[in-house]
Amino acid sequence: MEDQYKISDQDQKAQIVTMFDDIAFRYDFLNHLLSFGIDRIWRKKAIKVISETHKNSKVLDVACGTGDLSIAALKLDPEYVTGIDISQKMIDLGREKIKRRVISDRIELIKGDSEKIPFDDNSFDVAMAAFGVRNFPDPLKGLTEMTRVIKKGGLVMVLEFSKPSGYLIKQVYTFYFLKILPFIGKQFSKNKQAYSYLPSSVMQ
DSSP states (O other), X not given: OTTOOOOOSTTHHHHHHHHHHHHHHHHHHXXXXXXXXXXXXXXXXXXXXXXXXXXXXXXXXXXXTTSHHHHHGGGGOOSEEEEEESOHHHHHHHHHHHXXXXXXXXXXXXXXXXXXXSSOXXXXXXXXXXXXXXXXXXXXXXXXXXXXXXXXXXXXXXXXXXXXXXXXXXXXXXXXXXXXXXXXXXXHOSOTTHHHHHHHHHXX
């Protein structure tokens, strides 16, 4: 654990923005590769959880990245989906993806800060985040903001990594996350530190 990359407290948010701007062009590819495609399955399961109580809703996707969860949320037959992210390059790639799929009338992606969500109280029925809360400089503040913008009876859904409890699986998981994943990430990404930071953020 000693060789983990850590972002300094000073200008943490700016460093995270730079990091995700740098890796945006490979973000989707590496997500699918490094998770062996399991990230797609997890998103579908997350949307299934939401669908049990909140179909046909106004949905906010926080730390939306390139919009994969926002797109998956169309299975809810939502009134509308809005995604926010602090990385402009992630947003730009997401908009291109949405345009190619001809679903721009159903999803809007804008630049926005999870700790200062640019919407009024009670604006959405659902606020969701996939693999993003661990990157909030202040997770409690971000989750509080997500709660603020949903209506009474609304839902906050967080999809995030955790550490396995079984000894053998935990050892394999830790080795993969801290050694293999950063190595592969560095081969494909312009930012050599990003794929050391990301596993470290999961472990924390």
